[in-house]
Amino acid sequence: MVNPEAKLSPDVFDADKLQMMPTRDGYGAGLIIAGEKNKNVVVLCADLTESTRSEAFSKRYPERFFECGVAEQNMATIAAGLGVSGKIPFISSYATFSPGRNYEQIRTTIAYNDSNVKIAGHHAGISVGPDGATHQATEDIAIMRAIPNMKVIVPCDAIEAKKATVAAAKIWGPVYLRFQREKSPVFTTEKTPFTPGKAEIFWESRKPQVLIVGCGALLHNALLAARELDEKWDISSVVLNVHTIKPLDEEKIVALAKKTGAVVTVEEHQISGGLGGAVAETLSRRAPVPMEFVGMKNTFGESGLPPQLLEKYGMGVKDIIWATKKTIRKK
Amino acid sequence: MNLFAIFARIRYIRATLKMEALHEKKLKHLEEIANRLRQDVIEMVSRAGSGHIAGPLGLADIVAAFYFHVLNHNPKKPQWENRDRLVLSNGHVCPVFYAALARAGYFHVDELKTLRQINSRLQGHPHRGVLPGLETTSGPLGSGISQAIGMALAAKLDGKKHRIYCVTSDGEHQEGNTWEGIMFAGKNKLSNLTVVVDRNNIQIDGFTENIMPLEPFRQKYEAFNWHVLEIDGHNIEHFVDAVAEAKAIHEKPTVIIAHTIPGKGVDFMENDYLWHSKPFKSGEAETALKELRTLRGKIRSEHQ
Ligand SMILES: Cc1ncc(C[n+]2csc(CCOP(=O)(O)OP(=O)(O)O)c2C)c(N)n1
Numbered sequence: 290m291v292n293p294e295a296k297l298s299p300d301v302f303d304a305d306k307l308q309m310m311p312t313r314d315g316y317g318a319g320l321i322i323a324g325e326k327n328k329n330v331v332v333l334c335a336d337l338t339e340s341t342r343s344e345a346f347s348k349r350y351p352e353r354f355f356e357c358g359v360a361e362q363n364m365a366t367i368a369a370g371l372g373v374s375g376k377i378p379f380i381s382s383y384a385t386f387s388p389g390r391n392y393e394q395i396r397t398t399i400a401y402n403d404s405n406v407k408i409a410g411h412h413a414g415i416s417v418g419p420d421g422a423t424h425q426a427t428e429d430i431a432i433m434r435a436i437p438n439m440k441v442i443v444p445c446d447a448i449e450a451k452k453a454t455v456a457a458a459k460i461w462g463p464v465y466l467r468f469q470r471e472k473s474p475v476f477t478t479e480k481t482p483f484t485p486g487k488a489e490i491f492w493e494s495r496k497p498q499v500l501i502v503g504c505g506a507l508l509h510n511a512l513l514a515a516r517e518l519d520e521k522w523d524i525s526s527v528v529l530n531v532h533t534i535k536p537l538d539e540e541k542i543v544a545l546a547k548k549t550g551a552v553v554t555v556e557e558h559q560i561s562g563g564l565g566g567a568v569a570e571t572l573s574r575r576a577p578v579p580m581e582f583v584g585m586k587n588t589f590g591e592s593g594l595p596p597q598l599l600e601k602y603g604m605g606v607k608d609i610i611w612a613t614k615k616t617i618r619k620k
Numbered sequence: 621m622n623l624f625a626i627f628a629r630i631r632y633i634r635a636t637l638k639m640e641a642l643h644e645k646k647l648k649h650l651e652e653i654a655n656r657l658r659q660d661v662i663e664m665v666s667r668a669g670s671g672h673i674a675g676p677l678g679l680a681d682i683v684a685a686f687y688f689h690v691l692n693h694n695p696k697k698p699q700w701e702n703r704d705r706l707v708l709s710n711g712h713v714c715p716v717f718y719a720a721l722a723r724a725g726y727f728h729v730d731e732l733k734t735l736r737q738i739n740s741r742l743q744g745h746p747h748r749g750v751l752p753g754l755e756t757t758s759g760p761l762g763s764g765i766s767q768a769i770g771m772a773l774a775a776k777l778d779g780k781k782h783r784i785y786c787v788t789s790d791g792e793h794q795e796g797n798t799w800e801g802i803m804f805a806g807k808n809k810l811s812n813l814t815v816v817v818d819r820n821n822i823q824i825d826g827f828t829e830n831i832m833p834l835e836p837f838r839q840k841y842e843a844f845n846w847h848v849l850e851i852d853g854h855n856i857e858h859f860v861d862a863v864a865e866a867k868a869i870h871e872k873p874t875v876i877i878a879h880t881i882p883g884k885g886v887d888f889m890e891n892d893y894l895w896h897s898k899p900f901k902s903g904e905a906e907t908a909l910k911e912l913r914t915l916r917g918k919i920r921s922e923h924q
Pocket residue numbers: 335336337359361386390674675676710712713759760761762789790791792820821822823824882896
């Protein structure tokens with residue numbers, strides 16, 4: 290059942306009532322709050338002001354908004370300079386371009402420099418849809434996670450995205466925030482606990498046989514899968530929201546892996562190097578248990594409607610259920 | 621005229637003689653194709669429910685001229701090794717290229733209906749290898765010129781005579797990679813490379829000169845040792861002339877700065893940056909198609 294402590298929306302399983310909103314909207318709202326609280330917050334964008342939801346900030350605080358044109362490498366390095374000069378820059382573009390194109394600038398001038406820059410990668414995952422594989426970031430968590438001194442946060446809905454944006458402004462140092470284009474269920478509430486680095490149990494049934502670890506909008510699919518597993522297949526599970534992939538909440542993941550003895554990871558990202566990789570690295574050291582990975586399996590995406598793509602590339606509810614059964618069988 | 625200019629002139633005349641002369645009838649034919657491509661773009665993007673519009677409409681004349689006059693290519697043998705290469709750098713304008721490839725015979729025009737749909741070869745941004753006629757994958761801006769440079773170098777190494785063209789946008793000239801390529805091509809005197817810039821003055825957030833000014837644009841290329849030509853990008857004759865002149869320049873790569881009107885051919889789209897890409901409201905696609913079919917009422921009025 291839904292963990293009451295998580296204070297999720299009462300409509301979490303009511304498709305008709307559930308509000309739909311893209312996580313990028315939470316970024317836009319969070320920037321305004323962060324900007325109000327702290328005059329040092331500045332926002333940069335590379336010719337994608339509206340679609341990265343930097344627009345509201347650019348209108349409210351025009352003197353603290355910098356349009357860089359189509360120049361993501363320049364944007365990252367300018368931010369690096371701002372970040373060592375007392376400012377808190379947020380750089381905004383699509384994740385394939387930032388941190389995609391400007392990876393080395395981020396690595397050296399932001400992370401190695403320990404500059405206080407927040408990198409907002411938008412349009413992540415294949416649910417970007419019709420734009421196709423060139424615009425669907427499915428490796429961004431991996432490349433950001435591998436950089437020392439970088440923190441990585443992947444919010445699961447628009448409310449959590451807003452909290453993550455506000456929190457990032459307060460955390461010292463480089464942070465990567467990952468957002469999605471497509472509308473997705475808003476299933477957390479303002480009261481849902483959110484602390485960077487701390488994973489939250491969203492679902493737990495009695496004597497859980499499997500741990501489902503998720504991040505991003507797909508976490509809602511994980512909840513749908515958990516309910517179906519419970520009701521239809523008599524398989525009890527825990528669903529853990531790991532919004533912060535780095536630093537990973539190792540203690541909680543290890544404890545729950547030991548308790549359940551089987552783990553499935555769920556993410557809109559390549560199965561190597563992302564959330565699944567991070568969890569596997571931890572568990573192989575501290576609590577080796579059978580694992581299955583739901584995500585992109587070493588392939589690029591393509592054009593299509595988001596639900597079609599999630600199904601074709603194996604990230605639907607039924608795929609999570611299938612992976613769960615498979616990992617339990619391996620116990 | 622100095623000696624160099626005289627030689628260039630002679631080579632220019634030779635080159636123009638080699639390419640089929642653009643007589644009145646052919647010109648009219650190309651203009652009709654361009655109009656057909658514009659209609660294809662509207663139909664494709666409105667059916668897909670998303671996609672780019674202003675850029676493709678603005679480039680239709682140049683794309684028609686490329687595939688139906690300029691390029692030495694064989695749609696039935698897309699891998700023919702002596703074909704001219706046309707690298708599309710600003711991949712988002714692909715609808716007009718897909719339409720041209722289909723109309724030129726690379727694949728059936730019916731397939732245009734599948735743009736941006738699942739399992740289609742017509743990806744939202746071009747994917748090399750899945751669709752015949754595409755020389756590269758693009759969409760992420762600013763990497764086309766350098767890839768064209770690679771192809772131009774390979775042609776020179778192999779002693780091949782085919783030419784390399786690259787279509788790029790003005791917005792792409794805000795990317796550092798673009799200028800790194802321009803510098804390299806100037807240094808290496810890549811005369812087999814011709815770059816065509818869609819100078820339509822718009823990008824997503826607004827007009828280029830407000831977002832990140834590119835002017836003086838011509839002088840920038842000149843300073844990097846390129847031969848620079850500026851044309852009206854809707855005048856097919858001038859474009860074909862410019863391509864011929866580029867072939868005659870042996871010391872430098874050539875850039876053709878094509879001044880175009882974004883959204884060209886559809887009154888309510890022209891020069892409005894918001895039409896870079898936006899979904900059609902109901903009736904808008906039909907209005908646009910009607911305007912293109914009647915050439916802004918010109919056809920009907922002629923027959924009235
Ligand atoms: C590296 C990269 N950054 C950002 C984008 C998003 N983007 C797509 S088109 C575009 C505008 C570029 O201007 P231009 O090519 O001149 O557009 P047009 O004239 O066709 O409207 C941008 C910023 C991208 N595709 N690639």
